[in-house]
Amino acid sequence: MLIASMAALAAAASGPIAQHPANPRVFTYKGKPTVLVTSAEHYGGVLNLEMDARTYLAALRADGLNYTRIFSGVYCESPADFGIRHNTLAPAPGKLICPWARSTTEGYAGGGARFDLTRWDPAYFERLHAFVNEAGKRGVIVELTFFCPFYGDGMWNLSPMKAANNVNGVGTCGREEVYALKEEALTQAQIALARKLTREMNRHDNLFFEICNEPYFGGVTAAWQRRISDAIADEERRLPRKHLIAQNIANGSARVTDPDPNVQILNFHYTSPPVAVAENADLKRIVTCDETGFQGIAGEPYRRQGWAFMLSGGGMYNNLDYSFTVAHPDGTEVVEEPTPGSGGPAFRKQMATLLRFMNALDLAAVAPDTSWLKPADGAAQAFAMARPGAQYAAYICGGAGGGLTVTLPAGRYRVRWTQPLTGAVTDRTCTSTGAPLQITPPDYPGEAAVLVTLKRG
Numbered sequence: 001m002l003i004a005s006m007a008a009l010a011a012a013a014s015g016p017i018a019q020h021p022a023n024p025r026v027f028t029y030k031g032k033p034t035v036l037v038t039s040a041e042h043y044g045g046v047l048n049l050e051m052d053a054r055t056y057l058a059a060l061r062a063d064g065l066n067y068t069r070i071f072s073g074v075y076c077e078s079p080a081d082f083g084i085r086h087n088t089l090a091p092a093p094g095k096l097i098c099p100w101a102r103s104t105t106e107g108y109a110g111g112g113a114r115f116d117l118t119r120w121d122p123a124y125f126e127r128l129h130a131f132v133n134e135a136g137k138r139g140v141i142v143e144l145t146f147f148c149p150f151y152g153d154g155m156w157n158l159s160p161m162k163a164a165n166n167v168n169g170v171g172t173c174g175r176e177e178v179y180a181l182k183e184e185a186l187t188q189a190q191i192a193l194a195r196k197l198t199r200e201m202n203r204h205d206n207l208f209f210e211i212c213n214e215p216y217f218g219g220v221t222a223a224w225q226r227r228i229s230d231a232i233a234d235e236e237r238r239l240p241r242k243h244l245i246a247q248n249i250a251n252g253s254a255r256v257t258d259p260d261p262n263v264q265i266l267n268f269h270y271t272s273p274p275v276a277v278a279e280n281a282d283l284k285r286i287v288t289c290d291e292t293g294f295q296g297i298a299g300e301p302y303r304r305q306g307w308a309f310m311l312s313g314g315g316m317y318n319n320l321d322y323s324f325t326v327a328h329p330d331g332t333e334v335v336e337e338p339t340p341g342s343g344g345p346a347f348r349k350q351m352a353t354l355l356r357f358m359n360a361l362d363l364a365a366v367a368p369d370t371s372w373l374k375p376a377d378g379a380a381q382a383f384a385m386a387r388p389g390a391q392y393a394a395y396i397c398g399g400a401g402g403g404l405t406v407t408l409p410a411g412r413y414r415v416r417w418t419q420p421l422t423g424a425v426t427d428r429t430c431t432s433t434g435a436p437l438q439i440t441p442p443d444y445p446g447e448a449a450v451l452v453t454l455k456r457g
Contacts, residue, residue, distance in 0.1 A: 073098030149218025
């Protein structure tokens with residue numbers, strides 16, 4: 001078993017981001033166990049021709065984050081959707097680019113010529129490759145989401161897959177039948193698109209695929225999703241690199257009872273409390289929160305959600321960051337209501353603190369474990385991981401503080417407290433006899449994180 005794991009790690013060191021062979025809860029990338037944490041733009045980095053991807057990705061790198069999510073371009077929004085001010089997923093008229101080429105026939109609802117679903121647009125793929133290349137230079141992993149349901153008729157009216165927006169007469173069904181195998185010509189166009197994207201992106205290592213955003217809305221069927229995942233997997237059988245495939249499962253949580261064998265990543269949205277991780281731990285997939293928001297423009301709910309999720313064994317966390325706009329691709333737009341989420345440079349620094357904390361763990365060996373601790377204040381919550389006998393990590397929030405009562409094997413330990421809001425770090429030590437003892441943060445403005453590591457020698 002050890003030899004097999006070592007061989008798998010050696011292979012992963014020179015290939016695309018993959019599932020860690022020793023710890024299926026996390027990724028491995030360039031030979032290292034990896035988790036992904038970010039506060040990223042609203043998915044228009046490629047499809048919106050006015051979005052300056054290089055500046056955007058440079059900002060993510062400068063802020064110490066390592067992941068972004070993009071939509072392929074077959075779905076977009078209007079400026080009125082969801083109350084999002086300066087939405088990058090809502091291109092200005094004529095500024096949508098997608099995998100299908102434009103025809104010479106005017107009449108696309110979003111401005112310009114209609115699309116031809118039998119031809120690919122080389123300019124789109126050049127832009128997509130450039131985006132992923134630039135991300136790779138900065139250590140940023142890209143999740144490429146192929147499809148998205150249509151939450152209202154206005155969004156369906158903007159899709160190249162609607163018959164009125166293409167010259168092929170494809171897409172005559174209603175918006176809730178687009179991803180339901182109801183129209184064979186449309187299904188074949190979708191499968192062809194999935195195969196084309198899979199082929200094109202095979203060269204990239206800093207990439208994984210997602211079948212469909214939020215398929216639990218808009219009539220997306222399980223059978224259709226399986227057709228797409230089968231197409232991706234079948235296409236990669238002929239290709240040199242194998243990429244992870246993600247499936248978006250639910251908002252909040254859900255128990256997956258019949259997992260798609262093509263899928264290695266289970267994506268959840270708005271996962272608070274983070275019970276989706278424990279509910280699906282036996283499936284040995286990476287469980288992620290690749291979208292959160294819609295709790296107001298203050299950053300606190302998303303920071304706390306991120307810490308709780310990752311310290312419960314999550315492999316990835318993404319806050320929707322509305323400070324990234326066409327006018328401010330560096331993420332300095334002031335987020336104001338009615339925009340439903342948060343973001344900005346200060347918040348991204350808080351997310352970078354979370355990522356640094358996670359990277360200090362022995363990610364190949366730690367697992368969710370709260371058996372070693374109890375909040376001293378019964379009103380507080382604790383989310384924790386451990387490599388028993390070596391390393392223990394916890395995030396506590398709520399209540400008035402008071403620290404933790406911990407039970408550790410006998411020995412001397414370094415106790416490093418991190419303040420999630422400010423990033424401040426305080427190092428202490430403790431000695432355990434094996435009996436319960438109390439450790440207390442230097443300050444407690446409603447939350448704190450701690451890493452307890454056995455001192456050798």
